[in-house]
Amino acid sequence: GGGVAGGLxxxxxxxxxxxxxxxxxxxxxKGSKLFPQCGFSNTCVQILNVLNVPxxxxxxxxxxxxxxxxxxxxxxxxxxQLYVDKEFIGxxxxxxxxxxxxxxxEIVEKALVx
Amino acid sequence: xxVSKEQVESVLKEKLQPTNLVVEDTSxxxxxxxxxxxxxxxxxxxxxxxxxxxxxxxxxxxxxSIHALTIKPVTPEQWVE
Numbered sequence: 001g002g003g004v005a006g007g008l009x010x011x012x013x014x015x016x017x018x019x020x021x022x023x024x025x026x027x028x029x030k031g032s033k034l035f036p037q038c039g040f041s042n043t044c045v046q047i048l049n050v051l052n053v054p055x056x057x058x059x060x061x062x063x064x065x066x067x068x069x070x071x072x073x074x075x076x077x078x079x080x081q082l083y084v085d086k087e088f089i090g091x092x093x094x095x096x097x098x099x100x101x102x103x104x105x106e107i108v109e110k111a112l113v114x
Numbered sequence: 115x116x117v118s119k120e121q122v123e124s125v126l127k128e129k130l131q132p133t134n135l136v137v138e139d140t141s142x143x144x145x146x147x148x149x150x151x152x153x154x155x156x157x158x159x160x161x162x163x164x165x166x167x168x169x170x171x172x173x174x175x176x177x178x179s180i181h182a183l184t185i186k187p188v189t190p191e192q193w194v195e
Contacts, residue, residue, distance in 0.1 A: 040182065077170055077177045090163050093185050097162055 008072040012065060016073050020083045024111045025055035028070050029080040033057040040092040044080045047099045053108050085111035117146045117176045129172040130154045133190040140184070147182040153193035162187075 020026055025048065031037030033045050033055075048055045060067040060079055067079075074081050074088045082089040084107050089095065098104035119139045126135060134153040141147040150169065157165045165187035170177065177183065 075167070077174075078183060088163075090166060094162050094166055 008069045009065075012069045013073060016066075016069065017086075019058070020086045023056045024085055025053060025108060026083045027055060027057045027080050028060050028066075028083070029057050030059070030061050032059050037061060038079075040078075041080045044082065044092050044095050047095055047104070051099075051105055051108055053112060084108055085114060117148075117179050119148065122148055122150065122173065122176060122180075125176060126150070126152060126169070126172055130156055130168065134193045141181070146180045148180060149184045151186045151188075153188050153190045155190055157187050158189045 027033075027041075027044055027048065029036065029038075029041035029044065031041055033048075036042035036045050045057070058066070060070060070079075070081060071077055076088065076091060078091055080092055080095075082091075082095055089098070089104075089107065095104060098107070119137050123135060123137045126132060126137070130152065132152050132154045134151070136151040138149040139147070140149045152169065156168065160168070166185050169185045169187055170183075173180070173183070
């Protein structure tokens with residue numbers, strides 16, 4: 001719930017821009033990679049673990065501003081949200097689909113060598 | 115505001131012209147949660163992210179109170195029962 005008024009603050013947008021620019025693979029999730037607090041977030045962490053690539057996680061449960069801001073930044077209503085090389089890839093269903101058809105591995109590997 | 119399975123179905127039918135649609139209520143006590151399998155000709159030629167965005171934007175209002183949503187968007191040709 002919450003009905004937070006729209007408007008992604010410019011400082012927050014800039015901070016997110018910088019974060020996704022300096023980390024190739026970032027999962028914005030509920031909980032952390034060591035302690036996911038939702039089944040969907042856990043699934044995504046497991047996929048990234050299987051891909052065996054370096055990645056960062058950001059716990060959106062610890063920051064309500066970030067949580068609302070990310071929804072607007074990504075134009076995506078739910079978490080987790082995966083970013084690879086500054087680009088929004090999708091949520092959990094998309095990650096599963098791209099993982100199963102091999103595209104996720106390609107996307108991530110391409111990003112890591114770029 | 116609680117969201118019902120029927121509400122999700124009627125919004126998707128109205129906005130996405132599905133040839134096949136299965137909406138399941140999967141909430142296990144933690145709030146409204148749905149599993150949506152949808153086939154629509156509108157998904158043809160669209161990448162997976164775009165297809166999901168179309169479903170999300172059709173359900174913008176409902177998503178304010180839906181806790182979790184699983185979406186499987188396919189074209190009518192890709193639909194498997």
